[in-house]
Amino acid sequence: xxxxxxxxxxxxxxxxxxxxxxxxxxxxxxxxxxxxxxxxxxxxxxxxxxxxxxxxxxxxxxxxxxxxxxxxxxxxxxxxxxxxxxxxxxxxxxxxxxxxxxxxxxxxxxxxxxxxxxxxxxxxxxxxxxxxxxxxxxxxxxxxxxxxxxxxxxxxxxxxxxxxxxxxxxxxxxxxxxxxxxxxxxxxxxxxxxxxxxxxxxxxxxxxxxxxxxxxxxxxxxxxxxxxxxxxxxxxxxxxxxxxxxxxxxxxxxxxxxxxxxxxxxxxxxxxxxxxxxxxxxxxxxxxxxxxxxxxxxxxxxxxxxxxxxxxxxxxxxxxxxxxxxxxxxxxxxxxxxxxxxxxx
Amino acid sequence: xxxxxxxxxxxxxxxxxxxxxxxxxxxxxxxxxxxxxxxxxxxxxxxxxxxxxxxxxxxxxxxxxxxxxxxxxxxxxxxxxxxxxxxxxxxxxxxxxxxxxxxxxxxxxxxxxxxxxxxxxxxxxxxxxxxxxxxxxxxxxxxxxxxxxxxxxxxxxxxxxxxxxxxxxxxxxxxxxxxxxxxxxxxxxxxxxxxxxxxxxxxxxxxxxxxxxxxxxxxxxxxxxxxxxxxxxxxxxxxxxxxxxxxxxxxxxxxxxxxxxxxxxxxxxxxxxxxxxxxxxxxxxxxxxxxxxxxxxxxxxxxxxxxxxxxxxx
Amino acid sequence: xxxxxxxxxxxxxxxxxxxxxxxxxxxxxxxxxxxxxxxxxxxxxxxxxxxxxxxxxxxxxxxxxxxxxxxxxxxxxxxxxxxxxxxxxxxxxxxxxxxxxxxxxxxxxxxxxxxxxxxxxxxxxxxxxxxxxxxxxxxxxxxxxxxxxxxxxxxxxxxxxxxxxxxxxxxxxxxxxxxxxxxxxxxxxxxxxxxxxxxxxxxxxxxxxxxxxxxxxxxxxxxxxxxxxxxxxxxxxxxxxxxxxxxxxxxxxxxxxxxxxxxxxxxxxxxxxxxxxxxxxxxxxxxxxxxxxxxxxxxxxxxxxxxxxxxxxxxx
Numbered sequence: 010x011x012x013x014x015x016x017x018x019x020x021x022x023x024x025x026x027x028x029x030x031x032x033x034x035x036x037x038x039x040x041x042x043x044x045x046x047x048x049x050x051x052x053x054x055x056x057x058x059x060x061x062x063x064x065x066x067x068x069x070x071x072x073x074x075x076x077x078x079x080x081x082x083x084x085x086x087x088x089x090x091x092x093x094x095x096x097x098x099x100x101x102x103x104x105x106x107x108x109x110x111x112x113x114x115x116x117x118x119x120x121x122x123x124x125x126x127x128x129x130x131x132x133x134x135x136x137x138x139x140x141x142x143x144x145x146x147x148x149x150x151x152x153x154x155x156x157x158x159x160x161x162x163x164x165x166x167x168x169x170x171x172x173x174x175x176x177x178x179x180x181x182x183x184x185x186x187x188x189x190x191x192x193x194x195x196x197x198x199x200x201x202x203x204x205x206x207x208x209x210x211x212x213x214x215x216x217x218x219x220x221x222x223x224x225x226x227x228x229x230x231x232x233x234x235x236x237x238x239x240x241x242x243x244x245x246x247x248x249x250x251x252x253x254x255x256x257x258x259x260x261x262x263x264x265x266x267x268x269x270x271x272x273x274x275x276x277x278x279x280x281x282x283x284x285x286x287x288x289x290x291x292x293x294x295x296x297x298x299x300x301x302x303x304x305x306x307x308x309x310x311x312x313x314x315x316x317x318x319x320x321x322x323x324x325x326x327x328x329x330x331x332x333x334x335x336x337x338x339x340x341x342x343x344x345x346x347x348x349x350x351x352x353x354x
Numbered sequence: 355x356x357x358x359x360x361x362x363x364x365x366x367x368x369x370x371x372x373x374x375x376x377x378x379x380x381x382x383x384x385x386x387x388x389x390x391x392x393x394x395x396x397x398x399x400x401x402x403x404x405x406x407x408x409x410x411x412x413x414x415x416x417x418x419x420x421x422x423x424x425x426x427x428x429x430x431x432x433x434x435x436x437x438x439x440x441x442x443x444x445x446x447x448x449x450x451x452x453x454x455x456x457x458x459x460x461x462x463x464x465x466x467x468x469x470x471x472x473x474x475x476x477x478x479x480x481x482x483x484x485x486x487x488x489x490x491x492x493x494x495x496x497x498x499x500x501x502x503x504x505x506x507x508x509x510x511x512x513x514x515x516x517x518x519x520x521x522x523x524x525x526x527x528x529x530x531x532x533x534x535x536x537x538x539x540x541x542x543x544x545x546x547x548x549x550x551x552x553x554x555x556x557x558x559x560x561x562x563x564x565x566x567x568x569x570x571x572x573x574x575x576x577x578x579x580x581x582x583x584x585x586x587x588x589x590x591x592x593x594x595x596x597x598x599x600x601x602x603x604x605x606x607x608x609x610x611x612x613x614x615x616x617x618x619x620x621x622x623x624x625x626x627x628x629x630x631x632x633x634x635x636x637x638x639x640x641x642x643x644x645x646x647x648x649x650x651x652x653x654x655x656x657x658x659x660x661x662x663x664x665x666x667x668x
Numbered sequence: 669x670x671x672x673x674x675x676x677x678x679x680x681x682x683x684x685x686x687x688x689x690x691x692x693x694x695x696x697x698x699x700x701x702x703x704x705x706x707x708x709x710x711x712x713x714x715x716x717x718x719x720x721x722x723x724x725x726x727x728x729x730x731x732x733x734x735x736x737x738x739x740x741x742x743x744x745x746x747x748x749x750x751x752x753x754x755x756x757x758x759x760x761x762x763x764x765x766x767x768x769x770x771x772x773x774x775x776x777x778x779x780x781x782x783x784x785x786x787x788x789x790x791x792x793x794x795x796x797x798x799x800x801x802x803x804x805x806x807x808x809x810x811x812x813x814x815x816x817x818x819x820x821x822x823x824x825x826x827x828x829x830x831x832x833x834x835x836x837x838x839x840x841x842x843x844x845x846x847x848x849x850x851x852x853x854x855x856x857x858x859x860x861x862x863x864x865x866x867x868x869x870x871x872x873x874x875x876x877x878x879x880x881x882x883x884x885x886x887x888x889x890x891x892x893x894x895x896x897x898x899x900x901x902x903x904x905x906x907x908x909x910x911x912x913x914x915x916x917x918x919x920x921x922x923x924x925x926x927x928x929x930x931x932x933x934x935x936x937x938x939x940x941x942x943x944x945x946x947x948x949x950x951x952x953x954x955x956x957x958x959x960x961x962x963x964x965x966x967x968x969x970x971x972x973x974x975x976x977x978x979x980x981x982x983x984x
Contacts, residue, residue: 080572082572111574111575111576112574114571114574115572115574119572120572122565122568122572127564127565127566128565128566128568129566129569130566130569130570130588131664132587132591132662133584133587142573145574145579146574177663177664179663368817369820369821369824372818372820372821373822373824376821376825380833380834381833492970492973493966495969496965496966496969497962498917498920498961498962498965499921500917500920500937500940501940501958501959504940504947504951504954505955505958507947507948508947508948512948602826606825606826606828607826607827609925610828610921610924610925613924613925624832625832628832629836636833640825640829643825643826643829644824644825647823647826648824
């Protein structure tokens with residue numbers, strides 16, 4: 010399909026060394042009456058075609074805000090992006106005009122939200138909402154666009170798509186609604202798909218189906234997929250690499266298998282230990298002590314230090330940079346070696 | 355949908371009966387003898403009085419009289435006759451036409467100005483225009499119709515005519531057709547305009563916070579389409595229903611406006627009939643107003659179902 | 669819309685269900701902290717300060733009108749027919765009305781009846797509507813159904829016409845015109861307070877501490893008075909404040925139509941009515957009471973707005 014991209018954005022191909030999408034030292038603040046909320050404090054990650062990046066973190070870690078910054082759907086104000094770049098095929102999206110930006114949104118970078126019931130417009134039929142993509146961005150007629158919508162609903166495996174195309178969102182089950190959301194987001198074959206906690210609101214069995222669907226769609230189209238989640242268990246099978254976020258920073262970056270075997274940051278380690286495991290039945294579940302950081306009043310030094318079992322004096326005064334510990338991994342911990350060793354015990 | 359309407363209709367019956375009975379009872383207590391009033395200044399033969407009292411069931415207990423009346427209204431559309439032997443329904447028809455014209459004019463003002471200002475305020479939330487609009491709604495709500503009526507009559511009616519030499523806004527009567535209703539319609543709309551402005555603003559602000567608005571933005575739609583298509587379609591639901599319900603309120607509340615601008619509407623008529631102790635007219639007018647209120651609310655419920663698919667399919 | 673219907677729609681964003689229950693930032697069940705939070709917030713709102721000062725001045729005006737004017741309008745000797753409709757002059761800053769009486773003095777003396785009727789009607793509607801609302805919300809079932817059906821009947825009757833009818837019917841009876849206005853406005857006004865109170869009680873009823881009190885065997889009276897009432901009071905107070913302004917406007921409307929306060933009592937509505945025939949050539953005798961009336965209504969509606977915002981942080 011032909012892209013109607015403005016000249017500032019290179020079409021597919023010609024990537025060179027530049028990844029498909031690169032977030033570079035991104036900062037996002039919310040200037041509120043209560044003070045400045047530092048939601049994202051220098052996030053860096055990248056994504057290549059066909060690759061799945063899982064962004065992991067608890068609520069308030071900045072993972073969703075980063076995604077919304079990529080999409081350009083933050084409310085500005087109160088949000089401000091004082092520093093950083095978001096390069097899509099080498100072009101910094103933050104420097105684009107609003108017009109050029111909206112050519113990227115939905116067509117080349119698309120997003121799936123957490124709660125499909127509230128994220129779909131209650132007063133329009135699902136067919137109308139999916140086909141809107143074709144009508145607005147491709148100039149198709151109503152009928153043709155609706156046919157495409159039915160095709161998409163078939164593709165995300167909604168049973169009896171043709172009969173259900175004129176139903177309203179509230180007439181579908183949670184899983185089906187999320188499929189509709191996905192159908193809408195992949196309508197124009199985006200190169201990057203961001204899924205923000207796509208399965209959190211769903212039953213466990215449905216969760217697996219949705220994850221499978223996303224993985225399958227990605228294989229078919231070779232798009233880059235960013236999977237935002239707070240649940241390590243969800244991403245193990247589908248992700249290629251994982252970025253762990255804490256307090257608006259990336260604290261660990263690694264291929265998925267390394268991180269499960271040998272976490273290099275105490276926070277990641279804590280997360281892994283708090284997953285219930287079948288082989289440890291009867292043992293107490295581990296929970297990370299303390300509370301997530303207050304974004305209005307961040308701890309000095311390493312944001313994780315108040316909760317960290319490896320804490321030394323330097324952690325209180327000096328924030329560790331995210332630095333490489335091997336060719337493919339990096340960690341933002343002064344004592345990553347100790348953490349790595351600890352897992353070998 | 356059909357069952358829903360039927361259920362609402364059945365629920366409306368006790369309201370209609372209760373409200374009319376209440377009015378009937380109050381009017382029953384109006385001092386003075388209708389037959390004596392009918393006869394006017396002339397002395398009346400006691401036997402004729404007795405016959406008349408019998409014919410109009412005036413000797414029966416209240417509830418029985420009420421039954422004769424309401425069954426006549428319901429089954430025959432018969433509201434009784436005035437002292438001058440004119441059918442009340444015929445008298446009311448003309449008066450209701452005037453008040454309906456007035457209320458509809460007010461409704462148009464309300465819809466255009468109220469929704470317009472509300473949308474403007476919502477889209478400029480927190481800025482000067484928003485603050486100004488909110489402050490003026492407070493002022494508009496606080497100044498009674500009694501005051502706006504006279505002030506606008508003086509300023510827009512009399513002074514404009516003096517300055518321009520053209521009678522743009524006639525200040526009394528209905529002899530100028532549509533133009534006669536402009537000024538009183540605006541006055542009657544006054545407070546409602548303020549409410550609708552606030553309601554519109556709140557509704558759109560709330561809607562624009564919804565997740566599906568974020569989705570629409572993420573779809574790459576223009577801001578114009580996000581607000582105009584996805585936002586407005588949802589934000590308009592409470593507004594349309596408010597407007598529907600307000601038609602009844604405007605008709606029932608028009609008496610002050612009608613008095614100030616000398617419009618021969620139902621408010622004026624009711625007022626006069628209360629003084630003349632013309633009981634059938636008084637009860638007739640209030641009964642029709644109650645009916646309008648009930649029908650308007652029924653229509654509003656149905657509009658809600660049409661506008662909001664979540665209700666339609668429940 | 670008529671003035672008298674103002675109370676029926678004072679909180680537009682939530683008109684059908686009444687205002688949402690205020691939420692304290694702390695856990696519920698501590699109305700004291702809600703009130704002190706609200707008070708703290710209120711004191712710093714300019715709109716509250718302005719309305720409070722206006723209302724204070726009005727109250728002083730109502731209680732001691734002679735502080736504001738040396739002329740006693742109740743004394744017929746102060747009126748001179750020969751000077752009727754004279755414009756403002758030294759001793760008569762607002763000029764004179766159709767009967768040559770001083771417009772300023774009469775406007776000052778009009779405050780008393782307006783406030784008396786406004787406050788009495790508000791108290792009466794709050795008491796009646798509040799009591800029924802509390803009982804209907806707490807007991808539910810048949811009590812609720814009956815009371816709610818009853819209020820629907822009242823809602824179906826156009827308020828100003830209903831009040832007009834009542835006031836006209838019982839005129840000339842044993843009741844003074846002022847009492848009659850209060851009764852007429854109360855009869856048509858209480859269902860509004862009922863609705864608000866009922867909704868608030870139903871919300872409060874399901875809260876844990878009420879359930880707990882019930883489980884501990886507290887009596888109906890105790891639960892209603894000690895637990896439900898304090899928690900359901902906030903929205904009723906908001907609506908009462910706003911309604912007070914509406915009732916004052918409604919009194920003026922009834923007096924204007926000739927079924928409210930009657931001469932020799934003084935009322936702004938009556939003054940407007942008296943001045944209306946010569947309004948187009950002598951507008952001042954109408955304008956001045958109209959300004960007094962508007963400012964008074966504005967003061968109470970502003971106060972209500974401020975109190976609502978303070979009690980309901982969510983709407984900010």
